[in-house]
Amino acid sequence: MSKKVIALVGQPNCGKSTLFNVVAGYKASTGNFPGVTVSYAESPVTLGETTFRLVDLPGIYSLSTQEPAERVTLEYLLRKEAHFVINVIDATTMSRSLELTLQLMELELPLMICLNMVDEAEKKGIFIDPKALERELGIPVMTTVASKGWGVRELFVRALEVMDEVKAKPPQYSLHVEREIGRVESFIMNLELAKRIPLRFLALKLLEGDEYFTSLVREEATHLIPEIEECINRLVESHGQPPEMVISGERHALAMHLFERVAKVTARAEAPSFREKLDAVVMHPILGYIILAGVFFGLLYLTFFVGSFLADQVAGPFDRLTQLFQGKGAWSPFVVGVIQGIAGGVGIVLPYLIPLLFLLSLLEDIGYLPRAAFLLDGLMHRMGLHGKSVIPFILGYGCNVPSIMAARIIESPRDRFITIILASLIPCSARTSVILGLQAKYLGPLWAMALYLVNILVLGFVGFLISRFHKEESPGLILEIPPYRLPTFASLWKKTWYRLKDFAIYAWPIILAGSIVLEVLTYLHVDKVINTLLAPLTMWLLGLPVAVGVTLFFGIFRKELTLIMLFQALGTFNIQNVLTHTQILVFVVFVTFYIPCLSTVAVLWREGGWKVTWASALLNTSLALVLAFLARFVGMAFLH
Secondary structure, three states: OOOOEEEEEEOOOOOHHHHHHHHOOOOOEEEEOOOOOOEEEEEEEEEOOEEEEEEEOOOOOOOOOOOHHHHHHHHHHHOOOOOEEEEEEEHHHHHHHHHHHHHHHHOOOOEEEEEEOHHHHHHOOEEEOHHHHHHHHOOOEEEEEHHHOEOHHHHHHHHHHHOOOOOOOOOOOOHHHHHHHHHHHHHHOOOOHHHHOOHHHHHHHHHOOOHHHHHHHHHHOHHHHHHHHHHHHHHHHHHOOOHHHHHHHHHHHHHHHHHHHHEEEOOOOOOOOHHHHHHHHHOOOOHHHHHHHHHHHHHHHHHHHHHHHHHHHHHHHHHHHHHHHOOOOOOHHHHHHHHHHHHHHHHHHHHHHHHHHHHHHHHHHHOHHHHHHHHHHHHHHHOOOOHHHHHHHHHHOOOHHHHHHHHHHOOOHHHHHHHHHHHOOOOOHHHHHHHHHHHHHHHOHHHHHHHHHHHHHHHHHHHHHHHHHOOOOOOOOOOOOOOOOOOOHHHHHHHHHHHHHHHHHHHHHHHHHHHHHHHHHHHHOOHHHHHHHOHHHHHHHOOOOHHHHHHHHHOOOOHHHHHHHHHHHHOOOOHHHOOOHHHHHHHHHHHHHOOOOHHHHHHHHHHHHHHHHHHHHHHHHHHHHHHHHHHHHHHHHHOO
16 A cells, blocks of 8 residues: 555646546545645545555646745645656647746656647647657656546556656756856755755745745845845846746746757648637627527526436435324434435435536536636626636536635735625525526426526626725736537546535535434424514515425525425425415525525635625625515516
């Protein structure tokens, strides 16, 4: 049994996570780096008789300390927690990707290159000689097509073979730069800091003017700062550019030179490629939005169609099982609560959650989500928001927690505040299960689609309103559009399972416990106290049965509980026999907009502080009350 750790490092959209998903087992897990919300994934992997831990680090463009993801990745590598590093490179953009490779080589770690998507590169007329690149860099180079599983086994077999033998040597730059690197090295070579960080890498960071590393040197040896600044000034005078631009330019030139030596680019036909023809339609300023609406509607319709079919297959047996144990003694509430908790996951949430997550994974892997983000960028600016807000909003349809955490990529405090507030209003997969399990099932898919449209209009109105009170120019979004890819079913299912595990591990136990608690409260008649306290809201304002009060209360813990406990509180899975269509509409509208789940509230508090949390709770509840009240009149006018 090996305890070796192999880390995957690469730029966004290089196929690094696809490679991870190909080999990751069902024991794969996610975690956050200490003190930040930047996440990573890890999984034990067995190859022959050897087991190692594979870590998928965040996608980064450089080893800078300004961006949170880049800083925590750099700190992880400097701690040498990984015994071996595989730098995954998109072969279609190799010249640009090599700039990160050169920075990784400066860390003098055991390093290997994985040239991924070589099939895509060859389609573009880019033919790379991996052996030549290996000779140039002095580290192993392997080729893969991770989406198809080609070369993946060979990659890790060789990694295990060479991990104790290979160590990257830092690249050499021009004479002027090397001279200043040598001078800075002579100043800092006796520092304690230089014993933890490779000497040359530290010297380069100081020459770049990196504030983080400069502050570390200042703490240990303040007297060295003026001498280091003299080296920086000489570099600026000789090149006429800021120091970080000088060194970045050196890496860029060296990367281009390497690419020219190891790759051959053939002339491509003048006719536009299939991707260009498809993008001309998919990203068209008019047709693109029509396609986006169609994709969104298709996503919801397919989720509802598959989910309702699966739910119908399992609802009946659980209903009969519940009736069998109902009122059979003092232990009955516990048994019924367990049955209802299991039924809630198997028969209500999972039937909708599985197809939704699978289809979202499909859209992500084929490359459509970045194109949707590009289309929505303009809409974000009309709302007075940064284009980067698109990314948290898209994540929000899966879960509000990573959506709010993703707002960290937005530099402006004002834009980050608005994004966090709006992200909590987006219907996550749990709310989607409520929308599809009630509104789509009993009122029809078009009513569910209408609610999503109302939600988007509300997001736009609230965003526009807040931005008018906090005026600030929002910069544009620079977004990399990856090529279209056809993922395998196995990779999609692994990604879906990976996300389902969060529900199975965290949400389902809460649902199970909540179901048991509700049955016990019902047995002790405590639920009537909660329902009585909430009666002014449920009966007078929303026109709902008093029994739904306890379901709204528990829904604050997990939104899935709202749907599951509604069946439990009303004592039947045949909701249409207890609630009118108008009441179903009002209930779903209120649940869609009112206070987010406890996990989201906790992240709101951590990311924005108590003021943002209270502002979000007040806004969500106010919107839920107003919109649910209006839904009563809509239901009375259009539903019977």
